Amino acid sequence: MKLRLKIGVSNxxxxxxxxxxxLSILMFFIPIASAQGRFLDVGKKVIELETLRSxxxxxxxxxxxxxxxxxxxxxxxxxxxxxDALYLxxxxxxxxxxxxxxxxxxxxxxxxxxxxxxYISNYSKVSILTSYGNVFYVIDPQQTSExxxxxxxxSTSSGNSLVPPYTISSLVNDVDTLPINxxxxxxxxxxxxxxxxxxxxxxxxxxxxxxxxxTWYFPADTxxxxxxxxGENSFSLKERVYEGANLGKNQKHWYxxxxxxxxxxxxxxxxxxxxxxxxxxxxxxADYVIHEIYxxxxxxxxxxxxxxxxxxxxxxxxxxxxxxxxxxxxxxKVLRIKIGGWRSDTKTGVENYFVKMEFPLKTTxxxxxxxxxxxxxxxxxxxxxxxxxxxxxVQVNEITVGH
Amino acid sequence: xxxxxxxxxxxxxxxxxxxxxVAALILISxxxxxxxxxxxxxxxxxxxxxxxxxxxxxxxxxxISTLFTVVDIFTNESKTHLLIYNYGLRExxxxxxxxxxxxxxxxxxxxxxxNTVDVVKKGLYDIVVFxxxxxxxxxxxxxxxxxxxxxxxxx
Numbered sequence: 001m002k003l004r005l006k007i008g009v010s011n012x013x014x015x016x017x018x019x020x021x022x023l024s025i026l027m028f029f030i031p032i033a034s035a036q037g038r039f040l041d042v043g044k045k046v047i048e049l050e051t052l053r054s055x056x057x058x059x060x061x062x063x064x065x066x067x068x069x070x071x072x073x074x075x076x077x078x079x080x081x082x083x084d085a086l087y088l089x090x091x092x093x094x095x096x097x098x099x100x101x102x103x104x105x106x107x108x109x110x111x112x113x114x115x116x117x118x119y120i121s122n123y124s125k126v127s128i129l130t131s132y133g134n135v136f137y138v139i140d141p142q143q144t145s146e147x148x149x150x151x152x153x154x155s156t157s158s159g160n161s162l163v164p165p166y167t168i169s170s171l172v173n174d175v176d177t178l179p180i181n182x183x184x185x186x187x188x189x190x191x192x193x194x195x196x197x198x199x200x201x202x203x204x205x206x207x208x209x210x211x212x213x214x215t216w217y218f219p220a221d222t223x224x225x226x227x228x229x230x231g232e233n234s235f236s237l238k239e240r241v242y243e244g245a246n247l248g249k250n251q252k253h254w255y256x257x258x259x260x261x262x263x264x265x266x267x268x269x270x271x272x273x274x275x276x277x278x279x280x281x282x283x284x285x286a287d288y289v290i291h292e293i294y295x296x297x298x299x300x301x302x303x304x305x306x307x308x309x310x311x312x313x314x315x316x317x318x319x320x321x322x323x324x325x326x327x328x329x330x331x332x333k334v335l336r337i338k339i340g341g342w343r344s345d346t347k348t349g350v351e352n353y354f355v356k357m358e359f360p361l362k363t364t365x366x367x368x369x370x371x372x373x374x375x376x377x378x379x380x381x382x383x384x385x386x387x388x389x390x391x392x393x394v395q396v397n398e399i400t401v402g403h
Numbered sequence: 404x405x406x407x408x409x410x411x412x413x414x415x416x417x418x419x420x421x422x423x424x425v426a427a428l429i430l431i432s433x434x435x436x437x438x439x440x441x442x443x444x445x446x447x448x449x450x451x452x453x454x455x456x457x458x459x460x461x462x463x464x465x466x467i468s469t470l471f472t473v474v475d476i477f478t479n480e481s482k483t484h485l486l487i488y489n490y491g492l493r494e495x496x497x498x499x500x501x502x503x504x505x506x507x508x509x510x511x512x513x514x515x516x517x518n519t520v521d522v523v524k525k526g527l528y529d530i531v532v533f534x535x536x537x538x539x540x541x542x543x544x545x546x547x548x549x550x551x552x553x554x555x556x557x558x
Contacts, residue, residue: 016431020438028449035460042464045492049470053490085515085527087486093479095486097515097527125475129527133472133490 053132054349055079058104060128060138062117069117071138073128075104082131088116089125100128215239220393224279228350228393236277236393241289241376255372257394261401269358269402270368276353279391281346282376289388290375295355295368352397370394465546468492473552474527478535485530485540485552486514487523494524500532501541507534 057077062069075081083102089095102110117126117138126138220236222228230236237255261270272295282289374390438445470491477484483502489495500509513520514527532540542550 013427013430013434017434020434024445024449027446028453031453032456032460035457035464039460039464042468042492046467046470049490049492084488087474087527089475089477093477093484095475095484095514095529099515127474129472129474129488131490131525133470133488135472135474135488 049132052079053134056081056130056132056134057351058083058128058130058134058136060136062114062120062138069114069120070111071114071117072109072111073102073104074109075106078106080105083110083128084131085129086112086114086116087125087127087129087135088123090122091124093124217393220277220395222277222393224391225277225348225350225393228277230275230277230393230395233397234393234395236391237372239374239390241374241388241390250378251374251376255374257370257372259368259370259396259399261368261399266403267401269356271357271398271400271402272353272355272368273397273399274353274355274370275350275395275397277348277350277393279346279348279389281389283387284378286379287387288377289390290373291390291392292373292375293392293394294371294373295357368399370396462546465493466548469495469544469546469548471523476540476552476554481533481535483532483535483540485532485542486527487530488527489523489525491525494522496522496545497530497542498545498547499543500530501543502532502534502536503538505534507532509533 055078057075058081059074059076061072061074071086073083081102081104083100083104086098086100087095088098096116098114098116100112102112104110117123120126128136128138130136215238217236217238218234219232220230220234221238222230222236235257237257239255241251261267274295276293278291278293280289280291372390372392376388378387468491471487471489474486474488475484476486497509497511500507509530509532511520511523512518512529512531514529520528530542536554539554540552542552544550
């Protein structure tokens with residue numbers, strides 16, 4: 001009886017104390033767990049949305065029948081696409097929005113009568129907006145936004161022919177092409193500029209010659225991407241970002257691949273059809289990497305300036321040449337990775353771009369520049385030497401010059 | 404004597420058992436009393452701590468679920484039209500627009516209908532800013548998030 005009572009009292013005390021403790025813990029953790037659950041749920045939905053968004057791809061064609069325009073949209077992506085609206089901005093900067101509300105399964109086509117596009121030259125910008133937030137440009141001579149482009153654009157209208165006079169079929173050879181590294185930021189102070197000239201092997205090495213920072217490949221080395229092959233008209237670039245060797249925690253690096261254009265005087269428009277494969281890997285949550293690809297047009301003077309410069313280019317976001325003569329820049333891919341957890345993260349993909357560059361006045365340009373911009377930031381306080389890896393492979397499918 | 408001898412062990416046993424119970428009750432009373440007295444403070448501190456963590460999660464959730472694309476930007480006379488497409492998981496408000504380095508007046512229009520609105524729901528919206536930027540426009544949302552749009556002067 002005595003023993004039972006003792007045990008009973010001890011258990012009672014222990015139980016009450018345990019309950020008090022448990023209640024206190026629950027009072028603290030239940031709202032946190034609930035909020036954490038909500039956050040994870042939102043994060044999951046955002047990831048799903050962004051995944052769908054990245055897989056969405058449309059191609060478009062404009063037909064003219066009896067002086068009326070028809071817009072044919074084809075879902076060339078892997079996911080169901082929701083074309084929400086057609087956005088048109090006229091030359092006089094008046095905006096017109098045409099609701100489309102089209103649902104397209106992968107491979108499905110839809111044709112919409114679009115009288116607005118009958119006189120396409122009346123518009124300075126025409127885009128298709130989708131529910132996933134993608135903006136596919138039909139016309140955009142000044143496109144700088146971070147969005148995808150139409151993969152195909154054509155017009156059968158005889159009055160508004162967009163067919164260029166000729167096509168360059170073979171682009172890559174030692175004479176006509178020239179890759180250039182342009183460095184900005186701390187690394188420029190390391191005096192590790194390479195000098196480029198035609199036929200020179202382009203590599204960028206660190207002070208100890210132990211490892212390449214940047215390597216160019218001709219044709220492209222596609223080993224970072226599964227089932228991807230590229231032909232002779234291609235190049236690739238691999239850059240490893242190091243924090244060591246006093247290179248700094250914030251690095252911005254430009255690379256330019258130049259393609260010499262024949263008949264480059266009095267150019268009215270240039271169209272480029274390129275396939276871009278990108279691969280970006282960053283190491284920890286303290287890292288923030290940005291990978292961007294642009295197309296630009298470079299005059300001969302600009303090229304001379306690039307070739308002879310031995311100092312860091314000006315700290316100007318969109319002008320990687322010293323004398324700022326890069327005429328027009330078209331953003332075709334902007335990828336930003338901010339890692340969400342204490343882990344490494346890799347983003348990779350392959351996209352096809354059809355970029356149309358139109359000029360209000362006939363212009364003279366010498367080179368089409370494919371500009372690759374890699375930016376790296378870290379707040380890491382630990383000394384990790386290799387921080388990020390960028391790789392990009394570009395296949396030049398076709399370039400046309402219109403006069 | 405018989406009584407005494409019989410009572411002594413019983414008394415001790417009872418005293419011992421009673422002590423345990425009393426001790427237990429006293430201990431429980433102390434624990435409960437302490438908890439009751441301190442519960443307000445414990446509750447306050449717990450809520451404060453838990454509340455700040457919950458708020459931090461909610462802010463992050465709101466931040467990652469605010470997604471929009473810049474569709475177009477152009478100037479018309481002394482106004483700048485910034486067209487954005489909200490494809491995120493939540494609607495949001497724009498608290499402030501800064502053009503270059505100055506706060507500017509603005510209105511938000513639902514682009515398809517042209518109606519002036521306060522809240523950016525899913526879809527296309529035209530933010531009409533009564534200023535022309537030279538270098539950048541900064542949008543600050545009701546979350547306190549800041550979005551910078553660099554403007555290139557192409558003239």
